[in-house]
Amino acid sequence: KELQVWDTATSSANRSSCCVGKSTVPGAPKAMKCHESLIYIAAGTSVVAIDIRTMRQVFKVNHQEEVHSF
Numbered sequence: 001k002e003l004q005v006w007d008t009a010t011s012s013a014n015r016s017s018c019c020v021g022k023s024t025v026p027g028a029p030k031a032m033k034c035h036e037s038l039i040y041i042a043a044g045t046s047v048v049a050i051d052i053r054t055m056r057q058v059f060k061v062n063h064q065e066e067v068h069s070f
Contacts, residue, residue: 001025021055030067042067
């Protein structure tokens with residue numbers, strides 16, 4: 001699934017510039033948590049950390065079973 005980060009301070013009249021970055025996660029997100037410049041996303045059978053400044057994956061932790069809570 002695709003993750004998009006939006007600038008909420010940008011006017012809604014200019015929607016094309018509101019999206020400031022995109023990344024992908026493995027499966028449908030179950031939960032997300034932000035801490036400083038990282039966003040942690042539980043999706044499918046893993047938890048992914050993405051740096052929201054660069055929209056690059058920092059690390060990924062895999063589980064044997066699907067994640068149901070985070």
